[in-house]
Amino acid sequence: MAPARLSLAELLLWIAAAIGVAVLPMVLSIFQVVQITVFLIFCLLAVSLDLSWGLAGLLSFGQAAFFGIGGYSYAIIGINGTMTSAATLAATAAGAAAATMIGYIAFYGRLSAIFLAVMTLTITLILLQVMGSTADPSYRVGSAVIGGYNGMTNIPSLVLDPRGFFWIVGGLVLGVVVTGRLLMMAPFGRVIAAIRENEQRVELLGYDARWRKLLTFSLSGAVAGLAGALFASWGNFINPEVFSLAQSAQVVIWVLVGGRGWLYGAVIGALLVQALTQYLGSIGTAYTSLALGGLLVAFVLLLRNGLLPALSRGMLSLGSR
Amino acid sequence: MTQNSPFSRSEVSGAQGSPALLQTTGLSKAFGGVHAVTEVNFRLRRGELRCLIGPNGAGKSTFFKMLSGQLRPTAGTIIFDGHDITGEPQHRIARLGIGIKNQVPSVWDGLSVYEHFWIAAHRRVGARAAHAVADGLLGEFGLEAIARREVGVLAHGERQWVEIGMVVAQRPKLILLDEPTAGMAGDEVKRTADLLRAVNVNASLVVVEHDMQFIKMIGSIVTVLHQGRILIEDAMENVLNSRIVREVYLGSGYARG
Numbered sequence: 086m087a088p089a090r091l092s093l094a095e096l097l098l099w100i101a102a103a104i105g106v107a108v109l110p111m112v113l114s115i116f117q118v119v120q121i122t123v124f125l126i127f128c129l130l131a132v133s134l135d136l137s138w139g140l141a142g143l144l145s146f147g148q149a150a151f152f153g154i155g156g157y158s159y160a161i162i163g164i165n166g167t168m169t170s171a172a173t174l175a176a177t178a179a180g181a182a183a184a185t186m187i188g189y190i191a192f193y194g195r196l197s198a199i200f201l202a203v204m205t206l207t208i209t210l211i212l213l214q215v216m217g218s219t220a221d222p223s224y225r226v227g228s229a230v231i232g233g234y235n236g237m238t239n240i241p242s243l244v245l246d247p248r249g250f251f252w253i254v255g256g257l258v259l260g261v262v263v264t265g266r267l268l269m270m271a272p273f274g275r276v277i278a279a280i281r282e283n284e285q286r287v288e289l290l291g292y293d294a295r296w297r298k299l300l301t302f303s304l305s306g307a308v309a310g311l312a313g314a315l316f317a318s319w320g321n322f323i324n325p326e327v328f329s330l331a332q333s334a335q336v337v338i339w340v341l342v343g344g345r346g347w348l349y350g351a352v353i354g355a356l357l358v359q360a361l362t363q364y365l366g367s368i369g370t371a372y373t374s375l376a377l378g379g380l381l382v383a384f385v386l387l388l389r390n391g392l393l394p395a396l397s398r399g400m401l402s403l404g405s406r
Numbered sequence: 407m408t409q410n411s412p413f414s415r416s417e418v419s420g421a422q423g424s425p426a427l428l429q430t431t432g433l434s435k436a437f438g439g440v441h442a443v444t445e446v447n448f449r450l451r452r453g454e455l456r457c458l459i460g461p462n463g464a465g466k467s468t469f470f471k472m473l474s475g476q477l478r479p480t481a482g483t484i485i486f487d488g489h490d491i492t493g494e495p496q497h498r499i500a501r502l503g504i505g506i507k508n509q510v511p512s513v514w515d516g517l518s519v520y521e522h523f524w525i526a527a528h529r530r531v532g533a534r535a536a537h538a539v540a541d542g543l544l545g546e547f548g549l550e551a552i553a554r555r556e557v558g559v560l561a562h563g564e565r566q567w568v569e570i571g572m573v574v575a576q577r578p579k580l581i582l583l584d585e586p587t588a589g590m591a592g593d594e595v596k597r598t599a600d601l602l603r604a605v606n607v608n609a610s611l612v613v614v615e616h617d618m619q620f621i622k623m624i625g626s627i628v629t630v631l632h633q634g635r636i637l638i639e640d641a642m643e644n645v646l647n648s649r650i651v652r653e654v655y656l657g658s659g660y661a662r663g
Contacts, residue, residue: 089518272528272533275524275525276528278514278516278517279514279517279525281516282515282516283512283513283514283515285476285496285512286512286513286572287525288495288496289474289476289496289497289508289512290497290500290525290526290529291497291498291500291529292497293497
C-alpha cells in the first residue's frame with residue numbers, strides 16, 4: 086500500500102508536477118495542449134474512482150454517472166447564461182449529491198460491496214436510457230435543449246484560452262491528488278484504510294464506519310462531477326455516451342492498470358491507456374478494443390495490483406539486495 | 407421486562423453484594439431452528455477474570471457476538487455497566503466499553519502493527535496521545551522489532567497479540583477474548599497469561615479457551631457452556647472433578663468408568 090507518511094521524494098514529485106503543469110503549455114503546440122487537457126480530465130475521473138475504490142475499497146461503476154451528471158449540470162447551467170465558474174461548482178455539487186444519495190442507501194442500509202457495484206452500474210445505464218430519450222425539442226431546461234442521443238452543443242467554455250484551461254485542469258488534478266494523499270495520511274484516512282481492510286474490526290473499536298464511507302464516496306462523486314464539467318467545457322459538447330457501459334468500464338480499467346490505492350496509479354493508468362487508445366486509432370487499426378481487452382486480461386493475470394505497486398515492489402527488492 | 411434487575415438471579419460465584427458489570431438475563435439466539443444459545447443468565451463482577459469453556463458448538467462464540475453487538479439476540483436482555491445494550495449497534499457497544507477479539511483473527515492485513523495500536527487508541531485519546539499508547543503497547547507485548555511490518559505477513563501468534571493489543575488500546579471496561587492462545591507455542595501461551603493478568607488490573611475479562619493449562623495459569627472461575635446453556639460455574643479444580651463436565655467432554659461411558 087501507499088506510504089502513510091509524507092516523504093521528501095513525494096514532496097519533490099509534487100513540486101516537479103507543478104512545474105510541469107506550469108511549463109508544458111509554453112513549449113507545446115496548441116493542438117497538443119488541447120489533447121493533453123482532455124487526458125488530464127480523464128486522470129481526474131480516474132483519481133475520483135481511486136478515492137473510493139483504492140482508499141475505502143468501495144468499487145463503483147458509477148463514476149461515469151457522476152461524471153455525466155456533472156457534465157450535463159454544467160451544460161444546462163452554462164447555456165442558461167450563469168457564470169461558468171458557478172456552473173462548475175454546481176456540477177461538482179451535483180456529482181457529490183448523486184453519490185451521497187446512492188452511498189446513503191448502500192452504507193446505512195448495510196448493503197454488501199457487490200450491491201454497490203451493481204447498483205451504480207444499473208443507475209448509470211438507466212441514465213443512458215433516460216438521457217437518450219430526450220430527443221424531442223420539448224425536453225429543455227430554460228434555453229438548454231437536452232437533445233437525446235444528439236447531445237448538447239454550444240456549451241460555453243470555462244475559459245476561452247486553451248493554455249489557461251490547461252493550467253486550470255492541470256492545477257485541479259494536482260490539487261486533488263495532493264489533497265487526497267494528505268487525507269490518506271490524516272487520521273481520517275488511516276481509519277478509512279482500516280475500514281477497507283476489515284470494516285468489522287473498525288466498528289468493534291467504536292468507530293462508526295458508515296458516515297466515513299459516505300463522506301469518502303461523496304468526495305469521490307464530487308471529483309467525478311468536476312471532471313464531467315471540465316469535459317463538457319473542453320469539447321463544448323456532451324451526449325449520453327458518457328453514461329455508456331464502455332465509459333463506466335473504462336474508468337475501472339484505468340485504475341486497474343495504474344494500480345489502485347495510490348492516486349498516482351490512477352493518473353498513470355489513465356494517461357497510458359488513453360495514449361495507447363489514441364495511438365492505435367491513429368495507425369488505423371480496427372483492433373483497438375481487442376488490444377485494450379488483451380491489456381486488461383494481461384494485467385488481471387500478471388500484475389493484479391497494477392503497474393505502480395508492481396514497480397515499487399521491484400524497486401524495494403532491488404534496494405534490499 | 408421484570409428480568410432487568412441485575413440481582414434477579416442467585417449467585418454462583420459467591421459475589422453477593424458487589425455490583426455486576428455485566429448481566430445477561432434469558433439471553434437466547436436461534437438460527438432458524440438451531441438454538442445456539444438458550445436462556446443464558448450470566449453475571450460478571452467488576453474486575454473479574456472469567457474463563458468460558460465448552461465443547462465445540464456450545465455457543466461460546468455466539469454468546470460473545472451477542473455481547474459485542476455482532477449478533478442480535480432472539481430473546482433476553484444484556485445489561486452492561488448500567489446500560490441496556492441488547493441489540494445496540496456494535497460501534498456503540500464498543501464506545502460504552504466492551505472490547506472483543508473474535509475467534510477468527512480479525513486484523514488489517516495491509517496496515518502496520520503500529521498503526522493497529524494507534525488507530526485503536528485514536529478514537530479515545532486523539533492523535534498525539536495515541537502515539538504514546540501505541541509505543542507503550544509495543545513494549546508491553548514485545549513487538550517493537552516488527553512495529554513497522556504489515557500485519558498480513560506476521561505469524562499467527564503475533565497476529566493474535568496484535569489483536570489483543572488493539573483491544574487493550576481501547577481501554578475497555580470489559581474485554582472478551584475468544585481463544586486468545588490459539589496457534590501459540592508454549593512460551594507464548596505463558597506470556598499471554600501474564601499479559602492478561604496485567605490487563606485484568608484495569609479491566610474485567612471473559613476468556614474463551616480450550617487450553618486447560620492456560621486456564622489453570624490464569625486461575626479463575628470457570629463457566630461451562632454446553633448446548634447453548636450454562637452447565638456449571640465454579641473454580642477450575644471443581645469443574646475438572648465434576649462428573650457432568652466429564653460426561654460432556656469425554657462421553658458418558660468414560661465418566662462412569
